Amino acid sequence: MSYTGCQLLIRFILVAGHPLRNYIKGMIGNGDNIRFWCSVAKRIQNLDSETVLSWNWNTAQLSSDLQSSLNSLCDLLHGIQITAEADRWIWLPDPNGEFTVKDVKKLLLKETVQRNDYILEWCSWLPAKVNIHMWRSVTESIPTAKGLKRRNIQTTEEACLLCNENDESAVHIFTACHVATVVWEGISKWCKIPNIIAFSVKDILGIHKEVTGSERKKEALQGILSIVCWSIWRARSSSKFANTPVRIKNIMSEVKSLGFLWFSSRSKHKEAEWKEWCSFVNM
Ligand SMILES: [Zn+2]
Known part of the structure; x- marks a missing residue:
């Protein structure tokens, strides 16, 4: 990996919520190997317990700002000991400063281990990609801002792209976001069921059992619930990557058309008709 690659890696990879670089500290020895100390160490002399700083200025007169910065630097350098040993990097989580992959793994597990023991009830007439999307949504593994953070990928945008009001997570996008609430209202009316109110993605997956x-x-409703999440996510991604405006009526149309396509071709109800499907009668 290049030097720049390493720099980016330690700046942007989060371990237990902190950039990797926060866990690494440079310990000065002779000042030859750590960039900051390469130029500064030459100006430090240790006489007994005293730190003597010798400068070599191009100008005799320092401005007051420079003088003030210099004073702060001198304070920081006070007590620094230059030795004959080589500089070294230490790994702060280990008491001996030794870096091990095992230690990093421990830190990562501490934050990210969540029991994914939820067993998704697979909808037989949906393509695998839609079922998998639901499973990933339940476990907050889709690449929302929250999902990316869990994978230690730092993002600049944390707000939901659909409402710009809350942090982006699967549970927000599919249950609490105003786009979701309007879509669920439309789905409830279309499918002639009580208003869908969900507080988690798991709640969504159990609604068909209660109607x-x-x-x-x-059976139809089970698939439709998953297609709604699939379509909201597609709308969100088109908005993010192609700047396509999110339109509720487009999400509704997609749910109906994809739902009919898959229900009439992949379920045992191949006699389903588009007209009946659209008015959700004789279901
Ligand atoms: Zn939102």
Whole structure:
């Protein structure tokens, strides 16, 4: 890896919520190997316990700002000992300063281990990608700002792209965001079911079991709930990467059309008709 690559890595990779570089400290020895000390160490002399700083200025007169900065620097350098040993880097989490991959793993696990013991009820008539998307949404593993942070990737935008009011997480996008609430209202009306109110992605996945009606209706609804999350996520991604404005009616149209396409071709109800599907009757 290049020097710049290493710099970016230690600046942007977060370990247990902190940039990797915060865990690394340079310890001065002779000042030959750590860039800052290369030029500063030459100007430091240790006489007994005294630190003597010798400068070699191009100008005899320092401005008051420079003088004040110099005084601060001198304070910081006070007590610094230059030795004959080589400079070294120490890994702060270890009492001996020794870096081990095992230590990094421990720190990463401390923050990111979450029990993903949720078993998703697979919807048989949906493509695998939609089921997988749901599973990843339940476990907050889709690349929202929160999901990226969990993977130790620092992002500049933390707010939800759909409302710009809350932090972006799967649970927010699919349940609390105003885009989601309007879409769920439309879905409830279309499917003739009580208003969908969900507080978690898991709640969404259980709604079809609580509605009254035929098994066919419940089966259709199970898939529709996942397609809603799929379509909201697609709208969010198009907005993020292609600047396509998010339109609720487009999300609704996509849910209906993709739902019909997959339900009529992948479920056992191949006789389903578009007209019936659109008015959600005879389900
Ligand atoms: Zn939002």
